[in-house]
Amino acid sequence: MRMLLELAWRDLRGAGRTLWVLCACLALGVALIAASGGVYRQVGDALLADTRALFGGDVEVRTRAPLSEDTRAWMNAHGTVSRMVEMRTMLMGDGGDAQLVELQAVDAVYPLVGRVELEPTGRLTTVLAPRAGVHGIAIDPLVASRLGLTVGDSIEVGFTAMQVRAITLRQPDRSLRADWRGPPVLILDAALSDTGLLAPGARPEYHYRVVTDRPPDAWREAFVAAHPDSEAELRTFTERNARLGEVLGQLGSGVLLIGFSALFIGGLGVFNSVQAWLQGKLGTLATLRAVGLRDGQLAAMVLLQVGMLAGAASLAGVIVGGALALVGTGVIGERLPLSASAAALIAPLALAWCFGVLTALTFALPALGRALSVSPAALFRGLAGTRTHLPARWRTLTAASGLALTALVVVAMPDARFGAGFILALLVMLALLEALVRGLRALARRLADHPALAGRFAARLALSGLYRRDSPLRPTLLSLGSAMTLLVASTLVVLALLQTIDETVPENASALVFYDIAPTQREGFETLLREAPSLQRHALAPLVLGRLARVGDAVLADSEDARRRMEARDEHKMSHLQDNFDDVVLREGAWWPQDYDGPPVVAMEDREAEQLGLAVGDRLTFDIGGRNLQAELVAIYGQRRFQSRLWLEAIFPDGVLDPFVTRYVGMAWMSPDDALATQNRIAAAQPNVVTVRTAALLTEARTLLGSAAAGLAAIGAVTLAASLLVLVSVVTANRLRQVYLATLLHTLGARLSAIRASLHLEYLLLALLTSSFASLAGGVLATALLRLRIGLEGDIAWWPGALVAVIVATGALALGAHWLMRQLRMSPASLLRAS
Numbered sequence: 001m002r003m004l005l006e007l008a009w010r011d012l013r014g015a016g017r018t019l020w021v022l023c024a025c026l027a028l029g030v031a032l033i034a035a036s037g038g039v040y041r042q043v044g045d046a047l048l049a050d051t052r053a054l055f056g057g058d059v060e061v062r063t064r065a066p067l068s069e070d071t072r073a074w075m076n077a078h079g080t081v082s083r084m085v086e087m088r089t090m091l092m093g094d095g096g097d098a099q100l101v102e103l104q105a106v107d108a109v110y111p112l113v114g115r116v117e118l119e120p121t122g123r124l125t126t127v128l129a130p131r132a133g134v135h136g137i138a139i140d141p142l143v144a145s146r147l148g149l150t151v152g153d154s155i156e157v158g159f160t161a162m163q164v165r166a167i168t169l170r171q172p173d174r175s176l177r178a179d180w181r182g183p184p185v186l187i188l189d190a191a192l193s194d195t196g197l198l199a200p201g202a203r204p205e206y207h208y209r210v211v212t213d214r215p216p217d218a219w220r221e222a223f224v225a226a227h228p229d230s231e232a233e234l235r236t237f238t239e240r241n242a243r244l245g246e247v248l249g250q251l252g253s254g255v256l257l258i259g260f261s262a263l264f265i266g267g268l269g270v271f272n273s274v275q276a277w278l279q280g281k282l283g284t285l286a287t288l289r290a291v292g293l294r295d296g297q298l299a300a301m302v303l304l305q306v307g308m309l310a311g312a313a314s315l316a317g318v319i320v321g322g323a324l325a326l327v328g329t330g331v332i333g334e335r336l337p338l339s340a341s342a343a344a345l346i347a348p349l350a351l352a353w354c355f356g357v358l359t360a361l362t363f364a365l366p367a368l369g370r371a372l373s374v375s376p377a378a379l380f381r382g383l384a385g386t387r388t389h390l391p392a393r394w395r396t397l398t399a400a401s402g403l404a405l406t407a408l409v410v411v412a413m414p415d416a417r418f419g420a421g422f423i424l425a426l427l428v429m430l431a432l433l434e435a436l437v438r439g440l441r442a443l444a445r446r447l448a449d450h451p452a453l454a455g456r457f458a459a460r461l462a463l464s465g466l467y468r469r470d471s472p473l474r475p476t477l478l479s480l481g482s483a484m485t486l487l488v489a490s491t492l493v494v495l496a497l498l499q500t501i502d503e504t505v506p507e508n509a510s511a512l513v514f515y516d517i518a519p520t521q522r523e524g525f526e527t528l529l530r531e532a533p534s535l536q537r538h539a540l541a542p543l544v545l546g547r548l549a550r551v552g553d554a555v556l557a558d559s560e561d562a563r564r565r566m567e568a569r570d571e572h573k574m575s576h577l578q579d580n581f582d583d584v585v586l587r588e589g590a591w592w593p594q595d596y597d598g599p600p601v602v603a604m605e606d607r608e609a610e611q612l613g614l615a616v617g618d619r620l621t622f623d624i625g626g627r628n629l630q631a632e633l634v635a636i637y638g639q640r641r642f643q644s645r646l647w648l649e650a651i652f653p654d655g656v657l658d659p660f661v662t663r664y665v666g667m668a669w670m671s672p673d674d675a676l677a678t679q680n681r682i683a684a685a686q687p688n689v690v691t692v693r694t695a696a697l698l699t700e701a702r703t704l705l706g707s708a709a710a711g712l713a714a715i716g717a718v719t720l721a722a723s724l725l726v727l728v729s730v731v732t733a734n735r736l737r738q739v740y741l742a743t744l745l746h747t748l749g750a751r752l753s754a755i756r757a758s759l760h761l762e763y764l765l766l767a768l769l770t771s772s773f774a775s776l777a778g779g780v781l782a783t784a785l786l787r788l789r790i791g792l793e794g795d796i797a798w799w800p801g802a803l804v805a806v807i808v809a810t811g812a813l814a815l816g817a818h819w820l821m822r823q824l825r826m827s828p829a830s831l832l833r834a835s
Helices: 002-049 051-055 069-077 124-128 141-147 189-195 216-226 237-279 282-290 295-332 343-372 376-381 392-412 416-448 457-467 473-508 519-529 562-569 606-612 672-685 694-747 752-789 799-823 828-834
Strands: 059-063 080-092 098-106 117-119 135-139 154-157 160-170 184-188 205-211 233-236 512-517 537-542 544-551 572-576 585-589 601-605 619-624 627-638 650-652 664-669 690-693
Touching: 002 237, 002 295, 002 343, 059 216, 069 080, 069 205, 069 216, 080 189, 080 672, 080 690, 098 141, 098 189, 098 672, 098 690, 124 135, 124 160, 124 184, 135 141, 135 154, 141 160, 160 184, 160 189, 184 189, 216 233, 216 237, 233 237, 237 295, 237 343, 237 416, 237 473, 295 343, 343 392, 392 416, 416 457, 416 473, 457 752, 473 752, 473 799, 512 519, 512 672, 519 537, 519 664, 519 672, 537 572, 544 562, 544 606, 562 606, 572 619, 601 606, 601 619, 606 627, 672 690, 672 694, 690 694, 752 799
Parallel strands: 098 184, 135 160, 572 650, 601 627
Antiparallel strands: 059 205, 059 233, 080 098, 080 154, 080 205, 117 160, 135 184, 154 160, 512 664, 512 690, 537 664, 544 572, 544 619, 585 627, 601 650, 619 627
């Protein structure tokens, strides 16, 4: 072994520079896996470790009205309780600008888990306590940034003035959707009544967080048993932990899949690079075998060399990926409660290194087996005209290494289903690709023999380059085609989302959306709205909150199905159809006529219907404020995800909900400038009315999509770089054969210009086939993602992805053809000597 190590090291020092493609391919793939795995591990560990803090305790009891004294006494006897009253409202700055916020009125023991970090530092209750009759407020940094507020400024919350006492640097239970729903601001619960926001028709949410020594599920069961008639919704942090873990697992698996794809592409570069390297070592291999070195020792030496390079390249990839993971975690930490930790990176980085080394060995074994399958005499003559095969023992070794790599992929995935699906999809893709390659080769052979090409030497020579045994068609399609498939899919997804935001939404969406308009405020609200000079139209619709109590004769609260029992406590948003106010899409059944005046009927959202197993024709009973409303289910609808404003769970004919109306929602169409002025005007006169500007949402959406596009572009660049390296390895591996054939043809009288024309045409055909493959596969993948996962409807244009594929494939293969052309500028004698 010592002799083999010394021999392997000396040989690498002398001729290992030709394996730079192997090192680069592995480093890129490993860096992507290390970066994605490292970010996932740090984010996942931080969030899952702080789930109790994010949740606010062990159990949360959520109601629309304060709990009774008896219920509070029972809760205090079975744990430590903190109450937060939460409601969305408009906050007014000194300059008259309004900002949607999540007002959170907390008690003296908040937070039960974790701590609130303020700037300037201080205890929350002390900082927010009244001074000279003025209540204090702690604002989120996002609010401070948008309104230009600093500590000491005066702001208006509801109908009272408050003083900014602190900026909230860290709030343990800050919602992950706070930037969209509304940044949180903190006041003491004693200050809430002075705001005047708890007027009739208001929609405060009462959150009672509980810390208990009992298991959260057992505490919830005990609460339900003690208060069977309570309408409170109960959630536990274990449920939140499981759901958060599931979502993080799906996201992490999706990102890691891209990393594994890049590493697989890099493996092709390893195969071609090792193959080209071994072709250049035929003399060395033949000499070593001739002087008595056994095949096993020779194979061990080559594998040691591959292992050395793979270990070093993977280590470089791990270092780069780890650095990227720390930077990425720091960026994410600006929005989420987490910090970068080098210790959390040890496991994912070690795993990424193992992937790199094992991938190198798996893809190097076939090339080595083929090289050693040739006799020493054939090695001296060269492999140019010699057929190679993979002996059975090398196939067994390759299969064992591949199975080990497959098992590692499945184990490494946060969601094993993603790993199994990736392996299955890879096998299906390889099978389809093999069938495609065989079909293209047969077609190229037929075209080359077609009478129409008689006398067209360059065209026939180019077509022969597609069906020869050493044709670069398969590795080019597999490597460059796979990378460009990801690139095309990413391009189409980002462009489709941007197009939806920039065209579809502004064309159909209103400039302002309003919530929580009390019936007594309706007339004054519409007067304020009409002051906008550019107002085109507006619409108001009732919003009623209720619960589904019965399906037929079955009482949901008494059901043996846990999901149905939970649904009985779930509050639904309901409204009238009113010319399809929320622009929903019919899935099953049929809408009622516009002038319908019969018994009550209802349409339910598809998600709710699926959870409860509802079908058109079911008889439903709703509990609305203690009164029952029976209706027949006649339709099931779906939400337009980019156009829905209310996310209604139930829709009734006009007039059915009139006896239950306590608030209205609305929309208004006007210019963006008037929308901002109208928002501020309504917030000043009716601060309880929540207004959302479509332009602000679009800005947030574009920012989010811009970040996503940047991430996808970076991933696409890495996979594309790996594919270009594979292309380099393909050209290098086939260079000797192509130069040899070109030499023979030139020596037999073929003009060098004709040979160059045939090579250009061959690479042009490869570019056409590769871009077609990537355009089709990427279009299908993007369409599936947009339709099934994102819910985007409408036609999706594939031509931008096809254009990207054509440009990238043509450019990449043109560079390969140009490099090969430079090799053909030598004299025939030099070419023969080189061959």
